[in-house]
Amino acid sequence: MKTLFAFALSILSFGAFTAVAQTKPASTGVCKVVGAIKAPDQKPAEYVTIALLRANDSVSVKGLTTDQTGTFEFFQVKEGQYILSVTSFDYKPFYTKPFEVKSGETSKQLETITLAASTKTLKEVTVVGNKPLIEQKLDKTVLNVESSIVSSGGTAIEVLQKAPGITVDNDGNISLKGKSGVTVLIDGKPTYMSNAEVADMLKNMSSASISQVEIMTNPPAKYDAAGNAGVINIKLKKGSNTGFNGSVNASFGQGIYAKGNGGINLNYRQKAYNVFGTYNYSQRKNMQELDLSRSFFAAGTGNLSHSMLQNADMKMPSHNNRFKAGIDLFLNPKSTLGFMVNGSIGTWESLNPTYSQKVNPAHQSEGSSYSQNHITEDWNNFTYNVNYKLTLDTSGRELTADVDYAQNKYGSNQLYNTTFYNSQGQQDPGNPQLIQKGVIPSTATIVTAKVDYTHPFGKKLKMDAGAKTSYVKTDNAIDYYNQVNVNEWAHSDSSSNHFKYTENINAAYINFSKEYKKFSFQVGLRGEQTRTEGDQRTIDSVVKRDYFQLFPTAYVKYEINKSNTIQLSYSRRVNRPDYENLNPFRNEIDPYTYQIGNPYLQPQISNAVEFSHVLKGKYTTTVNYNRTSDVMTMVTAPGVRPNSVYVTNKNLSTQDNYGISFSTPITFAKWWNANAYASVFHNGFKGKYLNDDVNRQQTSFSFNAQNTITFGNGFTGEVSGFYNSKMIDGILDIYPMWMVSAGVQKSILDKKGTIKLNVNDIFNSHKFKGAIKYSGMDIDVKNRWDSRVATLSFTYRFGNSNLKVSQRTSNNEEANRAKQGKD
Incomplete structure (x- = not known):
């Protein structure tokens, strides 16, 4: 604790000293x-x-x-x-x-x-020029979603599936260039969710609310050190123009089931203040069909004993209300005080009939079961933010501060009704019907505060420094009951639990950037002290941790000539376990599958190096290497009940990831432009699993491309697609996946409106296939969902369309790891 505070104090003292010592404003530009x-x-x-x-x-x-x-x-x-x-x-x-x-x-x-006095209402000023779909910048890749046609009317997860270097598996888990452990931010702020809950949110978030996606494989020291694979920042659209302005959007999609989204974005700005607000509503019905095959072997012989075949046909309707509102007060030309609230309120439901069958090696039935599972979830999440920005002088000296308070409430009710049958298909009298219900309330309270300071020295040297503290408290309970009679339930002590978790992270950073002739340098150091306590109250077990870590970053860029630029970067990052993954609950999925958290799960540490070459400012080649220690991996193991398995997270020893990627814009004709991205990477995992040595290696290939076509008369079109070869994630094999989408749009209503029609996954090819065949485990999984969807969307912009001045948002890391519910 003392070490960290001394580190933070030295940074802030140095910033204060230099602020006082500088008497002459310095220019910071060319x-x-x-x-x-x-x-x-x-x-x-x-x-x-x-x-x-x-x-x-x-x-x-x-x-x-x-x-x-x-x-x-x-x-x-x-x-x-x-x-x-x-x-x-x-x-x-x-x-x-x-x-x-x-x-x-x-x-x-x-x-x-x-200037001349205005004698009538001013006409709006239109700034000409469309942003390219993909932009390569010094420390990130930017995907301009507003410029994409095929992303219209879809979801955020579908946007990420089309983004360069990003892979999304069947559960919505995100990896970047073959590396898992990605931190997802919304407007620079974490989402206060676990990885599973982030995936559910992105599956239901409308793409119409997204402006850009920023992809950072090696983020600078200003960002929290979380996320060993990097950071993905999803920037939502903001109505922040001068005067009164806004937009409305609506979309309707039809796949196997219908899906609808609608929203409004309003902003009113005057000399002394700026008021803004957004609201989006989504109502969707999704489906998922899951096939599992599990083989069990006789002990000591290795011969096949029997197999369990399962099929689940899930229907999942959801409703979500997402909103943001705030005000910026311009206290004087140099200082702004802002207040903001955002949140979501929604429900999610899963009707999950599951058929399970036990078969012998001759594929003859030895019994079966039919489960009627019904899960309902509801949540309400609110985040309140106060922010302040002070411009100290015209040289670029700036001080910003943020305080956030978030409270998330989540509830789940589960009902499982399973009937067992013998090999003749008749109800098994020796195996009575199992009816079980679960009640799972969860709350999370998160408080964060941070301050950032920017100080230029002369023309081309700049210092950034800051400090942050966060406090997280979660309270999770789970109670399972077995039905004894029609209206009588018995509490299941073996399955129920109560887990409380607190976490305090104190951080400070300092970052220097300098330009010298053809060179650009940036070095940074971030220190984070982490203190946690997990209290499994049912058995009175407490796990405490207290550790301090340093996270250096470094970048160097050299402009060889006007056509060639090279860059080298390094970063050290951490990926802490989700709060949900630390929770030692046994979460029943079906009679043969359950999930258990691991309170002893350790954070994983990653060291990453990247070397890039940019030709003519457009063609980028990147070579990367990443080593992760104590890599957290989801594993499957035999359960305590016959024919059952359980899923949990454990630390393997290391993961080595290296590869090369290419990104290029292509102009085939004046009316046809494209962006292409290709990556070849190798993943290697080593460690222990079920007392066996793990040594798994796989070289993989990923490719995606977006084509934009101008037809004339206000019509433009887009065709995009991706292909991922076979990959591995720990002990899991992921088989190839691919998808092609296309769309067309037209500007209407004096270019204030846009209408778009697109079809996602034209060939209905986007499906997941995977396998675990390791250490006596033999599992095959197939998963398909409502991927082929035709969507018609409409957007209308109104009011003054003058140049934008974006609102600030704070930046916290804790949010990605707290259970919140589906969006």
């Missing part, structure tokens, strides 16, 4: 562009919006508002041709003539601009 805006009476034009646009295509590069003096300063402006756009409710829109920022120029003074 060139500084300055100027002044005056009203018709020659007084300063206060708080007008200015955009720096590229002259060749009018795409926005930077944006700001004037202060009380009517002046403005743009920093870090690179050489090129630009124009300024000036907009305000009180004045007519104004555009400057093109001007040039030349190489080696450090400051450029523009002529004073005098």
Whole structure:
């Protein structure tokens, strides 16, 4: 504890010292562009919006508002041709003539601009230019979902399935370049869910609410160290333009079952404040058909004893309300105070009839069972945020602070009704009907606070520093009851439990970035102290941990010439167990399958190195190596009941992952553009499983591509697809998967509306097949779902469409690991 606080204190003390010591504001860009805006009476034009646009295509590069003096300063402006756009409710829109920022120029003074008074309602200013579907940046890959047609009307999980380097398995677990342990953020904030709950949320989140997906394999020290495979940040659409504006969206999809989404996004901005709010509702019915084959062998002989064949046909309707509302108060030109609340309220249901049959080696039935399972879940999750931003001077010195309070409530009611039959198909009198119910309430309370400070030194050196603390408390109970008579239930002490868990993480970081001629450097160090306590109250068992870890990051970039750039990066990261995976409950899935948490599960540590080459700013080749110790792996083992198995998580020894990937945009014709991504990677797992040595190796291949076609008359189309070869995850073999989707869109209503029609998984090929054949275990699994869906969607934008100024959101890591419920 003392070590961490000394580390944090040294960072903040250094930041405070440098803030006091600096007396002259420093420029932080290639060139500084300055100027002044005056009203018709020659007084300063206060708080007008200015955009720096590229002259060749009018795409926005930077944006700001004037202060009380009517002046403005743009920093870090690179050489090129630009124009300024000036907009305000009180004045007519104004555009400057093109001007040039030349190489080696450090400051450029523009002529004073005098605006004309507005005599009528201003027409909206439209910034021309569409973002490319995929952008490669210094520390991340950006998928611009708003530019995708085939993603419209779908879900967030379907968006990720089309993203470069991302693989999603049948349970919605996400891996990046063959590595599991990905941290998912929403608007830079964790989701306060376990991995399973994150998957359920993404399966039901409308893609219409998503603006971008940021993929970071080696995030800088500013981000929490969680997520050994990297970070995926899903940025939701925000209505944050000047004046009043908003949008509405609706979609209807038809697969085997119907699915609908609808939402509204509103924003109202004035000089002193900005009010915003979003609401999205989804009503979906999904299905899942699961086939399992489990072979059991006679002890000591290795001969097949019998097999268990299971088929489950699940129907899963869900309803979810997701919302966000807040206000930003512009206290003065340099400080902003914000308040925000977001959350979700919803229900999920599973009707899960399951047929199980025991067969001998000659495939003759030795008995069977039929289960009618019914599970209902409900949740309400609220997160409250207070944030503050202070711009200390025009050099780029900035202080931000966030406090979050989240409370998540989740409840589940389970009812299992199983009837057993003999080999002749008649009800077995020696094996009476089993009727069981489960009541599972769960709550999680999370409080986090953090502060970040940015301080430039001269033109090309910048320091970032900050500190964060978080406190998590979860309370999980599970009570199972066996039916004795029609209205009489007996409590099952062996299956019931009560588990409380608390966690406190204190963190601090410091990061330096510098440009020197053709070199760019960035080094950072993050320290995190973790204190946990798991109390299994039923048997009075307490597991405590207290440890401190350091997480360094480093990047170096070298511009060989205008056509060739190389970059090398390194990071050390941690992936802590989900709260749910630490919970030692026995969660019954069916009479032959149950799940158990592991309170002794250790966090896994990963060290990753990447080397990249970018040709002509477009063609990227990346070589990566990652080693993970104490890798957490889901394993299956024989259960305590006859013919049963259980699923749990255990630490294997190591995972080695290395590979090479290629990303390129392709222009086939003026009307046909494409983005392609290909990756070849090798996974190796070593450790112990059921007292056997694990040494599994597999080289895999992944490819995806998006094609955009312009037809004319406002019509555009898109065709996308992916292919994943055979992969491994611990002891699990994952067989190849592929999918092709296509869509078309047209702008209508004076380009304020967009209508889209797309078909996801045209050939209905997206299915999961896997196997576990290790250490006496022989399991085959097949899983299919409602993947082929035709969707018609509509979006309409209204109000002032001037340039955007995005709201800030805080960033916490704990959220990915708390049970919350399905979205």
